[in-house]
Amino acid sequence: MLFKCLPPGAEIPGRFPGPVHARGKWFTIDIHCHVRSDKAAAMVEGNAAVSHWFLETAANEQSRRINRENGARTRLQGSSPEKRIEDMDRMGIEIQAISPAPRQTYYGADPDLGREASRAINDFIAEICGRYPDRFVGLGTVPFQAPELAVAELERLHKSLGFRGIEIMTHVAGEDLSAERFRKIFARCEELGLVVFMHPDGFTEAASPITILPM
Template sequence: MTATHRHAGHQPTLVRQQGRHLVVDIHAHMNVAAAEARIRAEMPQLPRGLPFSCPASDAVNARMFAEIGAQLNGVTRRIEDMDRLGIDVQAISPNPGQYYYFAAPELGRELAMTINDAIAQAAASAPVRLVGIGTVPLQDTQMAVSEMRRAVNDCGLRGIEIGTNVGGRDLADPALRPFFAAAEELGVLLFLHPLGFTQAERMSDHYLNNLIGNPLESTLALSHLIFGGVLDSHPGLKICVAHGGGYLPAYHGRMDHAFRARADCRQHIAREPSSYLQQVWFDSLVFDRSQLDYLVARYGADHVCMGSDYPFDMAEPDPVGFLSQLPEAARAQVLGLNAARLLNLMVGVEV
């Protein structure tokens, strides 16, 4: 069987299906040590990835990164874990701490190229099990477009991971429009993933800048994409939002009311804001089955993709089992068919 969507720059990739349904993890990360070493050499005093934290959370994170180093930085343990979890294919995207949007543009481009080459190499080492999602230097839109084209056309990557803001600039910033236009033209997936909330002064304790901050950042970014007119101007964009899309998919009524009641909430859009949510996809990383059921019922089983957040401690420990209560047809879509279409995969059944 096949599930394809042809990108401009490359042919579908053949991947392996072992069981009854194709299982694709659209939300799994890889760290590229060479890029990390390069940025530390250039900027010894790096900005903190999560600047609003506390000593207790910092200590837990230090232990976690020490424990998951082999999984986060390599392939061998990753494949073993995929076999254990029943996952056929992982779409590996950069560790969100490696966006490096704060770097000077030329350095940002060099780092993005290093990361994309490494992810492409990792995918090539297990070509029926791993596919790559890259990064681009969004601090310079022209460079970002150029690197996206290289990553897709030359490196064979299946998508681009983007942050929820670019050095504090929201994604609806007019300077970023050529990037979204190019992504729409290429037909390439954009995987929207946050890295804490930017104004989280009250979220330092209890890891709240991740627990609350990450979905809040996605909520804000998605709201800017809607109200700023990006999704209206580029209806062909393929965007998958991590962590179930944040809070917006479950609380869209308020913004629809504002659209009807206030002129300042319909400056760049012609219809109710919630209608634009039908244009995006959400991963299944919500941890609560009733919330998963809501996403599937409200937005359709064809707009939810299985995601685990491997290999972090905030990952879903049983991403396949988490979907077990879905009806058979919906489960097949969420487990892998949707991701196969978004990532341009051709599926072969093992005998």
């Protein structure tokens, strides 16, 4: 049903948590689910280069407002592992392979900030996995914008944090992933046998806010 046709107070379809499924019938792993690190968000707050976000800049005012409301509504689900486990139990999910909220890859940050934010996010993910090792596995983030630092963080994820993979975006602050300087990151991921989960963050060329005129 169209959103606008829902009766007042009706359950909104497509909002988490979904319907109930008992665990046990299947062994279930969710490869695509996000956590949000408040600490990392605080580190980049007010930094214009980092906060550039295509899902925001290419959206009209109404979409931005809805996005803000959604952000507030899903805040607890984004950051609380206990709420997350409650939802997983309801939905029949055994394990989540948790990855950062796409925006938190912060590829637009300068190298030092990129590394520090990555570490904060990865430590947050590691903490969740450490508290509930039978329910979570971590897909971390590395600062692609600084390949040497990315490789170093990759080693730390692998050796110290026990992560099985990373999340990457579909571009690095507008630079395509085929650029020569990123090859060493892919080579190291391959060598370490890590999973790379690629997630977009909107479209770089979606320049103009979409204005749909009233009928």
